[in-house]
Amino acid sequence: MASGIDTYHVPTRRETIKGGGVVIGGGLLAGCSGDGPAWNASETDTASATPPATRTDAETPYDVTINPAGTHTFESVPETYATIPGAWMDMAMALGIQPKAVAAFDRLPLKYYDALPGVEFDADAVQTLGESAESQYDKEVFYEVDADVHLMDPRLLKKYSGWDDADLREIESNVAPLLGSMIRFPFGGRDPYYTLYEAFEKVAEIFQRREQYEAWVALKESFYADVQSRVPTGDDAPTVAAFNFGFDSENGTFYAANIDAPRNDARSFRLLGVDNAFEGDSYVPFRPIGVEALLDADPDYIGVIGHLSYVDDDEFRELLRTAQDHETLGELRAVRKGNVVRTGGQYMGPIVDLFSAEALAKQLYPDEFGEWPGSIVDVPEDERLFDRQRVADVVTGTV
Structure with a gap:
């Protein structure tokens, strides 16, 4: 063919x-x-x-x-x-x-x-x-x-x-x-x-592996339905300014991500129903925005795409401290309140997708989903949003 x-x-x-x-x-x-x-x-x-x-x-x-x-x-x-x-x-x-x-x-x-x-x-x-x-x-x-x-x-x-x-x-x-x-x-x-x-x-x-794929579809649809039924919508949804390639307060260059676009690395934000702080703007990868544009948006949360995957927990906490100490970025509501969140980003296949959505749900809505402990391995068993053993069974073919 x-x-x-x-x-x-x-x-x-x-x-x-x-x-x-x-x-x-x-x-x-x-x-x-x-x-x-x-x-x-x-x-x-x-x-x-x-x-x-x-x-x-x-x-x-x-x-x-x-x-x-x-x-x-x-x-x-x-x-x-x-x-x-x-x-x-x-x-x-x-x-x-x-x-x-x-x-x-x-x-x-x-x-x-x-x-x-x-x-x-x-x-x-x-x-x-x-x-x-x-x-x-x-x-x-x-x-x-x-x-x-x-x-x-x-x-x-x-x-x-x-x-x-x-x-x-x-x-x-x-x-x-x-x-x-x-x-x-x-x-x-x-x-x-x-x-x-x-x-x-x-x-x-x-x-x-059709049978495993269909088991995954059933698993994620059940998970998505549960999470989405519990998140605020409309005017109650928080605004998020999401960024590719980190949130580097040292050089003042920020790469805004259009989380409403059909892109895989921002899917956790779409699942959680947040309001895009840059809605209507055609921000694309590798097009930086300045600090002034970020201050104008002044979102409820700053989202750092990918940092859940490849930045360890201590490094992420240091990123927040550096932003809070920054003369200009420290003026942002999200930075002052410590509302800087992270997701799975570029490595997001079906497994990472589940962990990323769970982590973001807890970071955005701790009253509903439980406090985010800062690491995927530290989520208490009774506060997990999906069954790790069930996922493992699908991965290993025990379906």
């Missing part, structure tokens, strides 16, 4: 597949073929040719389409994957499959998996593709890792690595397909192709 303008055939790789990687929930060895990267392709989302729920033979070749990467035909179910850590790794982890390789371990939020009983991330079994998440990757490392699929947006890999389209085609031809899509926020001015659970369904198609 072809997809995109630049069409070519990727032959089936390997007569045998080398073992490697740790699969929590099990899986089958894989070979794969594909037709054409769609990095320059049509941007219309295309469903899988055969819905996973109707397949009875996992060894039957099946197609998976993920924009902008294109369509790939899997001859058997992949077992291992490499990823640039983010939402796509968390999606696979939610199905019980840890990566064979990640770009790097810097800022990788393994604490979410440690907080689930019986769910482990064996870091010793995971290789790295580079020195940091934004490394200039060496193609030879991809050959060495020899994953069955690469869960990463080819545009992102191209941006970080400095490769051209020929390099990407080489890796697809000789190693494994590149299947992923940036959902964190707009990439190159384009809104994400998928919501979190639309992308998660694609991962379930790749690994043929």
Whole structure:
């Protein structure tokens, strides 16, 4: 099946597949073929040719389409994957499959998996593709890792690595397909192709884990319904000014996030029904605002996207103290009252999503949901908003 303008055939790789990687929930060895990267392709989302729920033979070749990467035909179910850590790794982890390789371990939020009983991330079994998440990757490392699929947006890999389209085609031809899509926020001015659970369904198609995916949908819908039924709405909802890339009071540069936009990293704020302090403004990633604009907005809360994942609790408390001591930022109501909150952000797959929503609910509405203790591991068992054991059972396939 072809997809995109630049069409070519990727032959089936390997007569045998080398073992490697740790699969929590099990899986089958894989070979794969594909037709054409769609990095320059049509941007219309295309469903899988055969819905996973109707397949009875996992060894039957099946197609998976993920924009902008294109369509790939899997001859058997992949077992291992490499990823640039983010939402796509968390999606696979939610199905019980840890990566064979990640770009790097810097800022990788393994604490979410440690907080689930019986769910482990064996870091010793995971290789790295580079020195940091934004490394200039060496193609030879991809050959060495020899994953069955690469869960990463080819545009992102191209941006970080400095490769051209020929390099990407080489890796697809000789190693494994590149299947992923940036959902964190707009990439190159384009809104994400998928919501979190639309992308998660694609991962379930790749690994043929339909039953686990449907269990996740039921779990999150129950959780969302409970939380949303208990939050204030309308004029009672607090205003939040949310920011990407931290809240650095030292240089006075702040990157406002439009939390109403269809972006994955701000989903916790939308779930909790807050009022966007920058409503009507077209703030996008990498466009800074000044202190004066922030003072004009003077929100009830400052939201720092991602700091729940990769900033430890002591560092976050220091961030608040620094802002309170700042000559100008200290004038903000949110800063004076200590109303600076944080969410899961860029790593937000299904698992991180639950922890992020719980943390934000407690930070915003402690009278309703219980006090936020400052760490996901310190939430008292009787004040948790979702059952850790139930989540662990879904992750490990005990559904």
